[in-house]
Amino acid sequence: MATRFPRIAPRGFLNHGARRAPVNLTTCRLFTPRPRPIHSSRSTPHKTRIPTPRTARVAPVGLLVGGGLVASVLAFFQAHDTGNLPEASITPSADDRDPTIPRFRLSDxxxxxxxxSEPWVIFEDKVYNITDWVEAHPGGDVILRAAGGCIEPYWNIFTIHKAPHVREILDQYIIGxxxxADLGPDGRPVAEAIEDPFENDPVRDPRLITHTIKPxxxxxxxxxxxxxxxxxxxxFYIRHHMWVPVVEEAKADDFALTVELPDGEVKRYTIGELKAKFPTHKVTAVLQCSGNRRNDMTRHAGKTNGLQWGVGAISNAEWxxxxxxxxxxxxGLDTTPAQPDTSSLHAQFTGAEAYSASIPLPKALSPTGDVLLAFKMNGETLPxxxxxxxxxxxxxxxxxRSVKWLNKIVISDEEATxxxxxxxYKSFGPNEGPNPDWDKAPSIQEMPVTSAITGVWVGDCIKKVPWMGGDKADNPSSKRRTIDMAATPQKVGFTSKPKTIPCPxxxxxxxxxxxxxxxxxxxxxxxxRVDVSLDGGATWDQAELVDDCSNPATPCHCNRSWGWTRWRYTGTLPVLSLPVSTTTILPPVLQKVGQDCEDGFGRSVSLLGQLPKKQCTTLIVKATDESYNTQPExxxxxxxxxxxxxxAWHRVKICPECTRGNGKPGGVTWNTGETYGCGFRKQAEEVREGMKAAASGKGGK
Structure with missing residues (x-):
């Protein structure tokens, strides 16, 4: 059997969360691999560590980059124990590929x-030994679903893999x-269809703004x-790294959770036993993705790698x-003073789909930490x-850290690997670039203070503000239709019937x-405190904080403030110059902004810069917590x-325009011009279009 390549956790792959522009890859066609159960049969000690990067032998460079026949042959024999390889035709007829690399039959x-113990996969027409990649793979041993066959059908489902950096990592494990004899006319193995692991995912509410479909x-x-x-x-926002495991509802109480202690002792509990043996508790708590408002950072600071969340990667629930x-x-976890200090231990959580994470053990044991193993959400069975x-x-x-489909807890002297x-889920300084030293930064645990604007109404639209009596949630007898104009691709605030006066x-x-x-x-x-500015930060005022916990319909269950605070604000906008609509200053043929025309001397003239410039104002919100932590500017x-x-401060720019056109009197409308607030529907659609463009090779973020 081939000697394995050095056990490496490549830095580029460990940054797999980066969403880079996919490339078009030819679909490999092979047989249907044997299905692998969700739970791996491999036993992994809880103290396994991330593989320590070592200097690779010269083989990958000599084989993949080039360097002459002699150098390649020497490199190959340095990296492989060919005496144990299955027989292969080194120089088959009609095969102009590198003759120094072995050939393997599909049966091999x-x-x-x-x-x-030595899983292999095929990509295009090459064979890779991924034994050492399994441990470094972000999805754990989920990659083994493709073992023994072609990996491309799975990459066609998990499209995040269709990126150059993933291909570069895979190339480190090539063995032949x-x-x-097993290649089709297109130079690829012949394949059959595979089972889509996402086909049993639940149906989602159509109102959700989807960033990726699978997952x-x-x-x-x-x-x-x-x-x-x-x-x-x-x-409630959805954040998945893989598919949703299937557990029959009728057998939910038989779902098993194992607990492994530092001394190696293992206990097993079914959900039915948890419900019968321990008192139940309720906790009101927010869950927020570390990438919430990532699109805000992209627009205001620079390109970021990851899902371009708006302000909605956060939700609040009763658990x-x-x-x-x-x-x-x-x-049986012993936390008595006579035992070793538990402050250095961690509670590692593993989910049924392979995801894992951990928290410091003191958080897990804190009498006021409210850490739960939850089976209900908002009074209903956990979706x-x-x-x-x-x-x-x-x-x-x-x-x-709030791992879903939880089936294993390990108390360890190190955090999850x-x-x-x-x-x-780490953060670095602005100067550290795309390849930081991951080991020097702590894993994100407690979240910093944040806030966001989710609704804006201007002018007559404030009559439709939900908390002013127009929403059935606040007023069940109301028949008004509530429209959050700032969350739609329409105008933000408009006069229902423009006044018949000339534009001011x-x-x-x-x-x-x-x-x-x-x-x-x-x-x-x-x-x-929540501070609001209507003029770009020149002046500030304070918003009203909604005391939801005092409402009998929404009592808060907690030892601390784990939920969010909703806020509301009403005020008066600053006076702004009002540009006249382009239809009042240009003939119809030239109403398209930026259209070129000829001046009196036959020269081409662009109308850009000749039209009145919009005068806008920026709405800002920032919050302060009880420790006087506040948001960066x-x-x-x-x-x-x-x-x-x-x-950082959440900003939404709004701009006034005159509605008059064709010489008729009109009024004033307010809109957000080309910039919609982070997370608003139009922006989310723009993000999706960018992702589609990236997938088709046309660019995009």
């Missing part, structure tokens, strides 16, 4: 399937070519995000389950998208505006290529 590859990642539109204190289950501290005590039948809830921490713990030179000096949004701080820190100072913790 099939022997190295999911249950083999597919024998020419599904979606956020609620702004008009629904914080309409109520508790986000409805069907509108019900058993305390993790109660479970660990019953399992499949949100962890059915069991998930961890770690209030105040980044949602990446997964990609999601050691790489993805300025906006009214008493133009009313209403804003709403949310504020949140991690670590259980209470929001004490600019994303430039907290920029990182992963786009994590985008918590």
């Amino acid at each position: 590859v099939r022997k190295h399937g999911p249950d083999s 070519f597919v024998d020419v 599904r990642n979606a956020e609620p539109p702004n008009e629904e995000l914080d309409r109520t204190f508790y986000t409805p289950n069907e509108l 019900e389950g058993v305390r993790l501290s109660d479970l660990l005590a019953d399992a 499949r998208d949100h962890g059915f039948p069991l998930r961890a809830i770690v209030p105040g921490n980044v949602a990446a 997964s990609q999601w713990q050691r790489r993805d 030179e300025t906006t009214p000096d008493n133009e009313p505006i209403a804003l709403q949004g949310y504020a949140y701080s991690g670590g259980g820190r209470k929001i004490t 600019s994303h430039k100072g907290i920029y990182n290529v992963r786009g994590n913790l985008a918590t």
